Amino acid sequence: MSPRARAAIGRSLESPRVVTGGVIILAMTMIALLAPLIAPHSPQEQDLINTLLPPMWSPGGDAAYPLGTDTLGRCILSRLLFGARIALYVAFVAATGAMLLGAAMALAAAYCGGWVDWIICRLVDIWMAFPPVVLALILLVGMGSGVNKVVLAIILIDWTRFCRVIRSEAMVVMTRDYVAAARLAGFTHLQIILKELLPAVSPLLITLLSLEMGIAVIVEAIMSFVGLSVEPDVAAWGVMIADARQTMMQAPSGVVFPVLAIFLAVLGFNLIGDGLRRTSDTRLLVSRGAA
């Protein structure tokens, strides 16, 4: 690891936002991985005698179901823990995919310029004419539903978020002397892109990646809420909210806890992204006198 990268990581870890967000996401990842071990019940196990139980601390609660049960008597806590697996899986895979596609397009546009740039920019224009949710719904109708289809849909929609920002940043880098020097030194096109352009845009890329993970969590929740993501019996946060919505008046906890889980996950990713932007954005560094 280069000393510069190490310094950047050190600087990021001084940001309370990055640390708080990191702790939230790390804890959630651990919970998701260990869900089968720590969940008190199976997420599908029904207890039809104990339906719609409140959390254990309110009157009528049962210590066997710490956060209460849903309409079919399934343990809300266990379903939340297993739901974290779906949410984080989609967050990591879909956001990374969108980043790879978006960065590849952006670097190609910035490096090649000319008609390649023109075509990629027009593609972004067309994509931007859709509200993302609408495009996702259309894609899922075309491709059929399922959690991996949701991942694919997020990649195919949100690459533009990376492409727009990275392209303009890479355009600036292209005018730098060290890129010209690399060319004179006989670097191949691919070498210039990978060794000169990519490192220069990578702080921005990582910031966007972490914000995109938050977006992916929300999109997955929306799609499973509408019934286009996981199978209806799989525990995902969106499914839980959709199920509990029918009985929201009698048992609000069925809605409140998954909402809280989504909030925490998105907050974690946003805090990391926000904190990274504040520590890695050179313009901000200059104005605060840190550089």
Next chain:
Amino acid sequence: MIRIATQLLLRRLLLAIPILLCVSALVFIILRLLPADPIAMSLPPGATPDDVERLKRDFGLDRSIPEQYVIWLGKLLSGDFGTSIFFRRGVGELLAKALPATIELVATGLLLGVALGVAGGLAMFAGRDTAVEQSLDLSTTGLMAIPEFLWALLLILLLGVAFPILPFIGRLSPDTPLPPSITGFLILDSLLSGRWDAFRSAVTHLILPSLALAIGLAPLVMRVLRSSLLETILEDYITQARLRGVSERAILVRHALKNAALPTISLIGVQGGFMFGGTVLVEMIFAYPGLGNLMVDAVRNHDLPVIQAVALIYCVLVLAINAIVDVAYLSANPRLRFA
């Protein structure tokens, strides 16, 4: 000024045509990937294969995809949106009902969101370098971590169920008769026909859904406005005004706010487009009979003609908001007028 604005709008319009053509072709092709058979899904269980064939012919689904696209586009240009497979009614008729409802909702949501955002941004700026700014900054981070559709559910829980002061189903109370349809916009119609009961009912029904949309927008506006105000306040002309003895409040309102408004206006343009996406779920949750509800119903029933038409309308709306914001940007930025 007006001449430049018209030129800008014309250029936007010319650009919109190829975009809409590409968008419609894209939607058309994606929807034809569909593994399920939309006709079979809409028929009663006793239907014979002959029935399926006949219906396929009626809806033109037996032709090749490019042929279907050209036919659909031709009809669209003559104002015919086709027939819904699921509702068995003209798509145009469905759109005419849903579109004003959604525009009414988004317009209210935008107004509310911008008002809350500007107020918050000013509060953050006024309290800069104090605990006020810190806590507002943190709360924007928190607010942004909850998407619109979850705000919708939380607002229903809070103001519909726990403190039942606002209605949260539909556009009007069931016991309020509809005002005569003049424009399709309930608020305007009830005002035009002097129906105060309908006006009150329509407004109270709009509050929760538009608030759910507004809370999504407000924190973004707050942040952008605050940071551009912080930049503007360092400019020489602000120092100059201060030296002339202009009060801080007058500096803020007359000099800083005008110049700091530009990035906020472009943000509203982008987010206004996204807000139409937000309406999809918010409308579904509030059983609000707009485009979003129509879209979700159509998606669930694989109602291709409706999905195609609604998707296209959404794109038109997004492009329209972008154009409106462009003009607003132009009128707020005199430097562009002579370009």
